[in-house]
Amino acid sequence: MQHVVVTGGAGFIGSNFVRYVLTHTAARVTVLDKMTYAASPEALQGLPADRLEVVVGDVADASVVDPLVARLTGPSDAVVHFAAESHNDNSLRDPSPFVQTNIVGTFVLLEAVRAHDVRLHHVSTDEVYGDLALDDPQRFTEQTPYRPSSPYSASKAGADHLVAAWVRSFGVRATVSNCSNNYGPWQHIEKFIPRQITNVLSGSRPRLYGSGQNVRDWIHTEDHSSAVWAILQDGVIGQTYLIGADGERSNLEVVQLVLEQLGRDPDDFDHVADRPGHDLRYAIDSTLLRTELGWNPRYTDFEAGLKDTIEWYSAHRSWWEPHKQDVEAGYATKGQ
Numbered sequence: 001m002q003h004v005v006v007t008g009g010a011g012f013i014g015s016n017f018v019r020y021v022l023t024h025t026a027a028r029v030t031v032l033d034k035m036t037y038a039a040s041p042e043a044l045q046g047l048p049a050d051r052l053e054v055v056v057g058d059v060a061d062a063s064v065v066d067p068l069v070a071r072l073t074g075p076s077d078a079v080v081h082f083a084a085e086s087h088n089d090n091s092l093r094d095p096s097p098f099v100q101t102n103i104v105g106t107f108v109l110l111e112a113v114r115a116h117d118v119r120l121h122h123v124s125t126d127e128v129y130g131d132l133a134l135d136d137p138q139r140f141t142e143q144t145p146y147r148p149s150s151p152y153s154a155s156k157a158g159a160d161h162l163v164a165a166w167v168r169s170f171g172v173r174a175t176v177s178n179c180s181n182n183y184g185p186w187q188h189i190e191k192f193i194p195r196q197i198t199n200v201l202s203g204s205r206p207r208l209y210g211s212g213q214n215v216r217d218w219i220h221t222e223d224h225s226s227a228v229w230a231i232l233q234d235g236v237i238g239q240t241y242l243i244g245a246d247g248e249r250s251n252l253e254v255v256q257l258v259l260e261q262l263g264r265d266p267d268d269f270d271h272v273a274d275r276p277g278h279d280l281r282y283a284i285d286s287t288l289l290r291t292e293l294g295w296n297p298r299y300t301d302f303e304a305g306l307k308d309t310i311e312w313y314s315a316h317r318s319w320w321e322p323h324k325q326d327v328e329a330g331y332a333t334k335g336q
């Protein structure tokens with residue numbers, strides 16, 4: 001049976017990927033997760049226990065990582081690397097864990113897969129490419145030069161470069177994907193869409209940074225999972241694949257959609273302090289992934305995906321409500 005080690009498998013996208021693999025394939029999964037504030041072990045409950053093991057540990061700790069990777073001896077076994085500090089706003093407050101987990105953690109993992117000749121898929125972000133003008137007809141492609149803006153995106157860019165170097169210099173069998181903004185169940189309420197949904201559900205107003213003209217290219221997390229699985233099965237070693245679902249929306253549009261779908265006045269939100277260095281627009285051209293691997297997103301209707309997500313947060317109050325006050329107190333100190 002194929003065995004996949006998933007780092008960061010208790011986080012938002014990692015846990016959705018673990019669920020995807022255990023539901024759609026016969027593979028066995030070992031999650032390696034440090035269980036930081038961003039982890040949701042609850043997201044892994046109810047999955048087939050005979051094919052899932054959870055190991056609590058730090059991806060930057062070679063004494064934990066090396067023996068786990070050494071267990072991957074089958075021809076299709078692999079590591080899928082989601083573990084990261086993932087929130088831009090946190091990286092502006094304290095970049096240190098971003099450098100440690102995202103860069104040093106990726107280095108430690110690369111050394112382990114090099115030592116044991118194990119296949120790696122490294123999960124990254126479109127933010128490594130910087131931002132685009134609102135009217136730029138070009139979108140990001142695999143050829144776009146790196147130009148990260150924040151400590152978070154710079155740390156992810158550093159990790160991507162390490163992977164590329166380990167492929168070229170040491171022959172490590174790795175692929176990389178750079179995906180656009182994910183939404184869906186189990187996303188931490190510090191992030192844009194869940195923050196606004198849970199603001200409305202708790203009787204307060206959505207908070208839009210700056211003018212709200214900034215554009216993000218939204219993809220449902222399940223489509224990210226199916227793309228990563230397709231790359232793991234058929235991706236070309238050494239290749240980078242961009243993952244996106246043609247979901248460009250301005251932040252203003254998204255906030256107004258959330259308000260409308262929850263039956264509120266679409267203007268019932270506050271403009272708050274902008275994010276320093278705030279990227280204006282991200283947009284992905286995923287032609288390579290679609291033509292080479294035949295991948296297509298299933299969630300092509302953003303309004304419908306958002307509606308499902310709102311329903312999910314309405315039904316999972318007990319998961320997010322205990323953390324809401326602390327998350328908002330953190331934002332309040334920055335006027336956001």
Ligand code: NAD
Pocket residue numbers: 007008009010011012013014032033034035036037038039040057058059060081082083084085086087101105123124125126156178179180181182183187188
């Ligand atoms: P998340 O913050 O929800 O989850 C990250 C997980 O990694 C958590 O479970 C956390 O406990 C774990 N983790 C953190 N530090 C660790 C360490 N040192 N060792 C082991 N585990 C550790 O993040 P997410 O939004 O699910 O993002 C997952 C990956 O996808 C990241 O690599 C991120 O850069 C990438 N990505 C995210 C998006 C997005 O829209 N959220 C888009 C593109 C790419």
Ligand code: TDX
Pocket residue numbers: 086087088089124125126127180181182190191192193195207208209210214215216251275
């Ligand atoms: O309250 C808010 N109000 C607001 O206007 C928050 C939290 C965010 N925003 C804006 C900032 C961004 O333009 O919404 C947009 C999305 O913000 P985030 O959810 O923080 O995401 P972003 O900074 O775009 O990064 C996300 O996508 C790429 C993930 O957090 C990263 O991990 C991923 O790499």
